[in-house]
Amino acid sequence: xxxxxxxxxxxxxxxxxxxxxxxxxxxxxxxxxxxxxxxxxxxxxxxxxxxxxxxxxxxxxxxxxxxxxxxxxxxxxxxxxxxxxxxxxxxxxxxxxxxxxxxxxxxxxxxxxxxxxxxxxxxxxxxxxxxxxxxxxxxxxxxxxxxxxxxxxxxxxxxxxxxxxxxxxxxxxxxxxxxxxxxxxxxxxxxxxxxxxxxxxxxxxxxxxxxxxxxxxxxxxxxxxxxxxxxxxxxxxxxxxxxxxxxxxxxxxxxxxxxxxxxxxxxxxxxxxxxxxxxxxxxxxxxxxxxxxxxxxxxxxxxxxxxxxxxxxxxxxxxxxxxxxxxxxxxxxxxxxxxxxxxxxxxxxxxxxxxxxxxxxxxxxxxxxxxxxxxxxxxxxxxxxxxxxxxxxxxxxxxxxxxxxxxxxxxxxxxxxxxxxxxxxxx
Amino acid sequence: xxxxxxxxxxxxxxxxxxxxxxxxxxxxxxxxxxxxxxxxxxxxxxxxxxxxxxxxxxxxxxxxxxxxxxxxxxxxxxxxxxxxxxxxxxxxxxxxxxxxxxxxxxxxxxxxxxxxxxxxxxxxxxxxxxxxxxxxxxxxxxxxxxxxxxxxxxxxxxxxxxxxxxxxxxxxxxxxxxxxxxxxxxxxxxxxxxxxxxxxxxxxxxxxxxxxxxxxxxxxxxxxxxxxxxxxxxxxxxxxxxxxxxxxxxxxxxxxxxxxxxxxxxxxxxxxxxxxxxxxxxxxxxxxxxxxxxxxxxxxxxxxxxxxxxxxxxxxxxxxxxxxx
Ligand SMILES: [Zn+2]
Numbered sequence: 001x002x003x004x005x006x007x008x009x010x011x012x013x014x015x016x017x018x019x020x021x022x023x024x025x026x027x028x029x030x031x032x033x034x035x036x037x038x039x040x041x042x043x044x045x046x047x048x049x050x051x052x053x054x055x056x057x058x059x060x061x062x063x064x065x066x067x068x069x070x071x072x073x074x075x076x077x078x079x080x081x082x083x084x085x086x087x088x089x090x091x092x093x094x095x096x097x098x099x100x101x102x103x104x105x106x107x108x109x110x111x112x113x114x115x116x117x118x119x120x121x122x123x124x125x126x127x128x129x130x131x132x133x134x135x136x137x138x139x140x141x142x143x144x145x146x147x148x149x150x151x152x153x154x155x156x157x158x159x160x161x162x163x164x165x166x167x168x169x170x171x172x173x174x175x176x177x178x179x180x181x182x183x184x185x186x187x188x189x190x191x192x193x194x195x196x197x198x199x200x201x202x203x204x205x206x207x208x209x210x211x212x213x214x215x216x217x218x219x220x221x222x223x224x225x226x227x228x229x230x231x232x233x234x235x236x237x238x239x240x241x242x243x244x245x246x247x248x249x250x251x252x253x254x255x256x257x258x259x260x261x262x263x264x265x266x267x268x269x270x271x272x273x274x275x276x277x278x279x280x281x282x283x284x285x286x287x288x289x290x291x292x293x294x295x296x297x298x299x300x301x302x303x304x305x306x307x308x309x310x311x312x313x314x315x316x317x318x319x320x321x322x323x324x325x326x327x328x329x330x331x332x333x334x335x336x337x338x339x340x341x342x343x344x345x346x347x348x349x350x351x352x353x354x355x356x357x358x359x360x361x362x363x364x365x366x367x368x369x370x371x372x373x374x375x376x377x378x379x380x381x382x383x384x385x386x387x388x389x390x391x392x393x394x395x396x397x398x399x400x401x402x403x404x405x406x407x408x409x410x411x412x413x414x415x416x417x418x419x420x421x422x423x424x425x426x427x
Numbered sequence: 428x429x430x431x432x433x434x435x436x437x438x439x440x441x442x443x444x445x446x447x448x449x450x451x452x453x454x455x456x457x458x459x460x461x462x463x464x465x466x467x468x469x470x471x472x473x474x475x476x477x478x479x480x481x482x483x484x485x486x487x488x489x490x491x492x493x494x495x496x497x498x499x500x501x502x503x504x505x506x507x508x509x510x511x512x513x514x515x516x517x518x519x520x521x522x523x524x525x526x527x528x529x530x531x532x533x534x535x536x537x538x539x540x541x542x543x544x545x546x547x548x549x550x551x552x553x554x555x556x557x558x559x560x561x562x563x564x565x566x567x568x569x570x571x572x573x574x575x576x577x578x579x580x581x582x583x584x585x586x587x588x589x590x591x592x593x594x595x596x597x598x599x600x601x602x603x604x605x606x607x608x609x610x611x612x613x614x615x616x617x618x619x620x621x622x623x624x625x626x627x628x629x630x631x632x633x634x635x636x637x638x639x640x641x642x643x644x645x646x647x648x649x650x651x652x653x654x655x656x657x658x659x660x661x662x663x664x665x666x667x668x669x670x671x672x673x674x675x676x677x678x679x680x681x682x683x684x685x686x687x688x689x690x691x692x693x694x695x696x697x698x699x700x701x702x703x704x705x706x707x708x709x710x711x712x713x714x715x716x717x718x719x720x721x722x723x724x725x726x727x728x729x730x731x732x733x734x735x736x737x738x739x740x741x742x743x744x745x746x747x748x749x750x751x752x
Contacts (some may be wrong), residue, residue, distance in 0.1 A: 188555030194550075204570030204609050205549055207633065274550040318528050321550030322569060 001368070002148045003091055003122035003420075004115035005081075006211055010038025010421035015382060019049040021056050022372040023351040024359035026160040031055075035378045038421020043374050052386035056354045057370035058090030058417055060361040062180070063155070063234055063258060063306035064331065066123075068114065069107065070099030075311040075399050077111070078330070081120040082425075083309070083398040087331040088381035090370055090419035091362070096128045097156040103128040103139045108147055121419040124150030124365075126180060129168045135160050138167060141175035151182040151365060155234060158216055160186060161190070165220060169229040178365060180232040181220055184282070188212035193322055195268040195283040203271065205322070208283050212237030217241050221248035221255055230254035232364055235308050237263050237282035239292035246301045256364040258304035259293045261334045262404060265341040266290075270404070276317045276324035277404045280310070292349065303360035305353070307334050311400030329398050333391055333405050335383065339412035350385075378418045387413035440475045443737050444563045446552045447572040448613040455736075456617055460582050463725070463732035470728065472505070479735055486539040487513040488530070488555070489566070490546040493649045495699060496566050499723075500575075503730035504738040512537070527551055530560040540738055544568075562737040570604050572607035576698055577610035579729040581618060583722045584654055587694050592619035599682060600658030600706050601631040603671070607698045608658055612638045625649055627682065629671045630664075646682050650690055657684050660706040679705055686710050694718050 013035050020031040020043070030049035034042035059237065061084065067075035077094075084092045094111070096102030102111065108127055115123045127149035131137045133156065141152060152168065152175065159165045159181065172179050189212035194200050196207025217233055224231045233245060236257045245257045262280060267287050270278045278284060296302040310327025317324050330337075335357065342348040362369045368377035391405040417425035444450060451459075469477060485504035489497050497513060504511045514534075525533075527546070531554065534542060542561045546550050549569040556563040567573040585591050596615055602608045602624050611636075615622045622640040624631060631642050649655050660678065664671045672678045685708040687694060695707070695717045703709045711717060 196633055201632035201635035202609065202613075202638055203549060204572070204604075204606055204632075205569075207718035209633075274553045276550070313526075315526065318554065319526060319547065320548035320554055320568070322548040324550075 002158075003124045003150070003342040003419060004112050004120040004148070005119045006117065008422065011418070011423045012036045013423065015055055017046045017048060017050045018053040018055040018382065020372055021054050021234055021354060023355040024057070024369060025373055027372055033372070035418065035421070038378055040372065040374055040376050040378050041219070043372065048191070052384050053415070054383045054385060055372065056381055056383060057358040057372055058381040059088045059335065059357040060367060060370065061089050061092040061307050061309070061334075062304060062361045062365050064092045064094050065097070065308045065311065066094040066328070067311055069110070070100060073399065074313050076118070077114045077123065077396060078118040078120070079399045080309070080311070081118070081123055083329070083331040084395070085120045085417050085419065085425035086397050087333070087418050088335055088383070088414040089331065090379035090381075090417065091122045091124070091367055093124045093126050093150050093365065095153060095155045096126050097133060101128050101132050102126070103131050105140070105143055105147055108144055108149060111147055111397065120424050126151045126153045126155070128152065128190050129154045129159060129179065130164060133157050135164060138171060141171050142311070143176075144307045145175040145177045149175075149177055151178045151180050151232070153182070153234070155180065155182045158182055158184040158186060162219060162223065166223050166227065168221055169217075169227040172229055178230060178232050180234050182234050183213050183216040183220065185212045185216045188215070192283070194271050194279070195285045197268060197286050199268045199271055203274070205271070208281070209287060210240055210285060213238050213282055214240035214244045217244040221253050224248075224255060225251070225253045230307060231256075233257040233283055235260050235263065235306065236293065236296070236302060237285050237289060240290045242292045242296040242301055246296065246317075249301060256304065257296070257302045258361065259297060259302045260306055260308045260331055261337045263327060264290065264293055264305070265337055266404065270280070274321045275404070276319065276321055277328055277402050277406070278319060279324050279326055280308070280328055281326035297348065297356055298352065303356065304364055304418065305334065305338070305356045306361065307331050309396055309398070312402045313400060313404075327402070329400055329403050332397060333403060333410065335414060336389070336410035336412045337405060339385065340410045344411055378421045380418045381414055382416040383412060384415045385412045387411070388413075389413050403406070433689060440595065442560070442562060444552070444556050445574050445733060445737065446556065446563060446565045448574045448577050448610050448617065451574070451617065453617050456578065456581065456614065459578060459729070459736050460585065460730045462735060463582055463728040464606070466731050467728045475661075476506055476508055478508045480507040481739055483509040483540040483738055484537065485509045485541045485543065485596050485734060486534055486537070487511065487563070488542055488544045489513065490516045490544075490551070491567065492516070493545055493567070496545060499726045500566060500730050503727055503734060506727070507731055507734060509540070509734070512539075517744040527554050528558050531555045534560070535559040564733060564737070567606055570606050570609070572610050573606045574610050574614075575726070575730055575733055576607050578733065579613035579722060579725040580611055580656070580696060581614055582725040582729050583696065583718055585696060586725070587718055587721065588653060593624070594620040594654060595652045596620055596656055597623045597625050597652035597654045598658065599625045599646070599649060599684065601630045601660055601664060602635065602658065603624045603632050604661060605658050605662065609638070611656065612640045616640070623652065625647055625682070627672050627678065646688060649688060653693065655684060655689060655693055655695045657707050659698060659700070660702055662702070663748060682706070684708060684711050686714075689716060696722060698722070
């Protein structure tokens with residue numbers, strides 16, 4: 001498949017004495033690495049690795065909102081991909097719920113041109129499953145795929161009609177690109193502002209029950225099994241959902257799933273503050289759900305970490321909780337958040353996090369795996385695990401600052417990102 | 428994960444607000460109710476105005492029509508000699524699409540001491556507290572909180588029954604949509620009283636027991652309570668399509684407070700306005716057991732006490748303020 005990015009000469013650089021850690025490729029040790037004209041040309045054992053420096057395959061984010069066309073005040077291809085570069089990503093996929101929706105060749109073509117002109121990291125565009133995300137008529141999936149659509153999704157909305165979902169699965173055989181689903185049974189989640197549970201009962205906020213997600217996942221896995229097609233489930237949030245994906249995988253359904261850093265690190269307890277930067281869809285759930293996500297990540301039921309980077313203008317988040325839009329940004333903080341809250345405290349091993357941020361999502365979407373091996377195009381990230389940094393509005397590269405991490409000090413930082421052989425970020 | 432809980436309260440010394448019952452400790456409740464009792468005595472005098480808050484500005488910012496609560500806050504401020512200003516959703520910038528934050532910033536230019544806000548959205552008082560330097564009092568935000576209602580209910584119960592600790596209160600009706608119920612459950616837990624929520628299963632929010640109350644769908648359970656607190660049934664919840672209960676008629680039959688369901692010695696409370704013949708039978712509403720007008724009177728003194736408490740340093744000065752009057 002094709003990703004789109006600004007061209008230019010590829011870089012040459014040497015990285016000496018870092019711990020090279022490529023979990024999918026089975027590499028872990030101190031190496032001197034030479035990158036010449038964008039390719040890894042030498043990988044030589046070094047005597048000793050510099051403290052805290054890790055060179056890993058760069059990250060792949062299958063779920064990003066670039067807000068263009070339509071809301072360039074919130075994000076653009078240039079600002080969103082700069083944020084991705086700063087977060088250590090070598091490839092991202094942008095969602096189609098823009099204004100206008102990415103549901104026809106002209107909108108997709110314009111985005112691809114924009115990416116060729118301004119994308120800092122290789123960017124793929126996911127096109128809509130249904131026209132206008134209205135859920136009643138398929139887009140011209142084959143034509144969109146031929147033009148370069150990376151996949152299909154009505155993200156932001158579920159495909160409510162089981163009939164249309166079935167036809168989309170059937171037609172994905174022609175398009176040859178995966179379907180990525182936002183799972184939400186709308187008559188159950190209607191008006192939901194946060195996870196339904198003790199905290200929503202206390203706050204009086206309308207609940208978005210976890211079964212609204214899992215019943216829809218179960219429906220779509222049943223359809224995928226019947227049609228013998230594959231599925232990708234976006235931003236899984238609940239225990240029942242992990243169980244539904246695991247059960248479908250066990251009976252042979254080709255289903256992959258992703259979880260976001262905020263669902264992995266936070267619970268609905270954070271909503272007690274009524275801070276609109278913890279309002280997301282699907283909502284932050286209970287500690288029990290969070291533990292189930294961590295288990296799913298450990299056993300591979302959830303193969304991908306995705307940020308669901310969702311920029312919103314400040315004035316749209318500076319309103320009462322109930323009026324605020326759903327979503328938080330996350331590209332620049334994903335690794336450090338997971339490192340700070342999960343790896344350092346010993347909840348998840350570093351290798352697992354690196355694998356789920358890189359090889360996992362690349363595999364799920366049929367992208368070439370970022371690898372650290374001689375002869376490969378360089379898609380690498382250099383991490384300083386001993387660094388500490390504080391998330392601030394001023395240093396955010398995204399055009400929006402709706403982060404749940406503002407003002408927090410994180411451990412572990414991205415020092416350098418090389419994407420498609422070019423240095424796209426250097427701290 | 429306590430270590431990554433977001434900071435919700437301002438750093439100390441905090442500017443004090445009353446956004447939710449959880450902003451209060453037990454000693455705060457005791458102090459406010461004590462102040463209210465002192466103020467109640469002062470209101471028996473011929474001249475009812477006290478000079479305590481002379482020169483202070485209290486702004487009432489009301490995005491929902493509520494004559495009852497607005498007039499109670501307004502009179503409470505006036506009785507303490509504060510200047511008041513009321514903005515309602517009709518005829519103000521509130522209707523012109525201005526954001527709540529911008530309205531708050533505009534108001535802040537007048538340098539108000541207290542902003543009392545009523546808003547249909549949960550979290551609106553937090554926005555005002557973040558945008559101004561005023562003390563903010565939540566006079567009802569959506570289905571979330573109405574802390575002064577809870578305080579006036581505690582005051583009423585203590586006046587009528589002589590104690591709060593160990594009381595058993597049954598709250599009956601649409602708990603799901605009720606900020607009054609949520610605030611009162613927390614306040615009762617704070618003072619050591621026991622609460623049972625009695626409601627149709629569709630109107631009992633999942634997980635509410637975590638607030639420290641029992642739940643039941645059986646109306647007969649109210650027999651064990653000292654206080655039967657009846658919630659207002661909102662007619663729109665009963666319309667076909669809303670589907671919370673099959674019909675108003677059936678609701679009244681199963682959960683309406685009728686004379687045969689009230690035991691001798693029980694008191695009946697209602698935050699008003701009442702739907703007579705729906706959640707409460709007129710024979711109960713008009714009986715000696717009903718404390719509805721006591722609640723309204725308590726509302727005035729409790730709101731005076733809250734304003735006084737936020738703007739002064741506590742119970743010592745109240746004596747002096749009363750002496751000066
Ligand atoms: Zn989504």
